[in-house]
Amino acid sequence: MKQARIVLVNTSHPGNIGAAARAMKNMGQSDLCLVDPQRYPSAEATARASGADDLLARAKCFGTLNGAIADAVLVIGTSARSRSLPLPMLDPRACAKLVYEQPDTKTVAILFGRERTGLSNEELDRCHYLVQIPSNPEYSSLNIAAAVQIIVYELSLLAGDPVNAGQTEIDYATAQQMEQFYDHLEETLVELEFLDPVNPKQLMRRLRRLFGRTRPDQNEINILRGILTAMNKKCS
Ligand code: SAH
Numbered sequence: 018m019k020q021a022r023i024v025l026v027n028t029s030h031p032g033n034i035g036a037a038a039r040a041m042k043n044m045g046q047s048d049l050c051l052v053d054p055q056r057y058p059s060a061e062a063t064a065r066a067s068g069a070d071d072l073l074a075r076a077k078c079f080g081t082l083n084g085a086i087a088d089a090v091l092v093i094g095t096s097a098r099s100r101s102l103p104l105p106m107l108d109p110r111a112c113a114k115l116v117y118e119q120p121d122t123k124t125v126a127i128l129f130g131r132e133r134t135g136l137s138n139e140e141l142d143r144c145h146y147l148v149q150i151p152s153n154p155e156y157s158s159l160n161i162a163a164a165v166q167i168i169v170y171e172l173s174l175l176a177g178d179p180v181n182a183g184q185t186e187i188d189y190a191t192a193q194q195m196e197q198f199y200d201h202l203e204e205t206l207v208e209l210e211f212l213d214p215v216n217p218k219q220l221m222r223r224l225r226r227l228f229g230r231t232r233p234d235q236n237e238i239n240i241l242r243g244i245l246t247a248m249n250k251k252c253s
Contacts, residue, residue: 033162042072049073082143
């Protein structure tokens, strides 16, 4: 089975963590990551995981989202609603197809938000795409484990489907490399007095959208970093 890393961010109810683990194991997924869970480990999580307690035991726990997605070359957020600065949207089927198009050696992360408030804007800044599960517009928010179930079910439907056959492998920059690039870009724009740190507005968010859409590879990100370094030298 093609694997995607399922990342649960700041989950408040341990039962939901267990139920998500079970949903994953049912569909042949095993890479579960927890970011700052509010109550974990917990007997409730283990009970709800049922026979998927092995997957729960192997789940990696991180204090921040950075650690959970550092090596990911593609980050997909999930949300019950569209957001103010929109990301490219996918439905669960298109999401599964996109995951399958990535080489097996590369990590794809799918993020699930808090039960009450979902993913923050800063977390969505890390995403290339947003998946929305079509649902009742008047009651669109699913239980988080139910949302995980649907996303991993769509992945399971594509098992054995050679959608990626014959594609050349692109060495995309990882989430960590992109973050280092954005830090460097921001510092440089401040140095150039293009970006006012007192009143940054949405500039960095918009630039993230731009570079997120193009998904630079390792070579391209090195060129961009080189350009920034050349600008830094001229400024100093
Ligand atoms: N009010 C919050 C609801 C969070 S529900 C919001 O609008 O984001 C908890 C999590 O379950 C969400 O962060 C998302 O990861 C997932 N989820 C719930 N309903 C979803 C839907 N219709 N499509 C995609 N993900 C959904």
